[in-house]
Amino acid sequence: xxxxxxxxxxxxxxxIYFVAVLAVTGIMLGxxxxxxxxxxxxxxxxxxxxxxxxxxxxHIRFSxxxxxxxxxxxxxxxxxxxxxxxxxxLRESGWAGFIEALIFIGVLLAALAYLxxxxxxxxRTRRQRIDIQKSGRE
Numbered sequence: 001x002x003x004x005x006x007x008x009x010x011x012x013x014x015x016i017y018f019v020a021v022l023a024v025t026g027i028m029l030g031x032x033x034x035x036x037x038x039x040x041x042x043x044x045x046x047x048x049x050x051x052x053x054x055x056x057x058x059h060i061r062f063s064x065x066x067x068x069x070x071x072x073x074x075x076x077x078x079x080x081x082x083x084x085x086x087x088x089x090l091r092e093s094g095w096a097g098f099i100e101a102l103i104f105i106g107v108l109l110a111a112l113a114y115l116x117x118x119x120x121x122x123x124r125t126r127r128q129r130i131d132i133q134k135s136g137r138e
Contacts, residue, residue: 065123072115079108 086093086101093100115121124132 063125068120069123072121076108076112079104 082104083101086097086104090097122129
């Protein structure tokens with residue numbers, strides 16, 4: 001048996017699987033298109049959220065603070081995943097791994113302290129900060 005025949009026989013299950021996936025996808029999409037309901041109501045093509053028809057502009061401007069806080073959450077959440085992996089391999093890593101984890105946690109705490117110091121975690125608007133400083137509460 002030559003190499004091309006062996007390669008073709010090895011790829012045959014993959015080709016069959018690929019064709020089957022395409023066929024099932026086509027049948028599902030085509031069936032939904034042909035068997036699906038057709039609505040001609042006034043609000044049929046509008047976005048729909050929990051039964052409430054939206055009012056107003058969809059382009060709402062959010063403060064960058066919300067996005068920054070989300071990014072900080074993702075970063076620190078991923079760091080907890082690394083610490084979990086370290087805790088699973090604690091016995092194998094020994095004291096060297098423990099010291100490395102302490103350095104890692106120290107860097108995380110330094111980053112958190114820096115973010116706190118520059119006010120990156122402060123959700124208040126500039127107006128709210130000024131009002132609080134005027135009242136002497138902070």
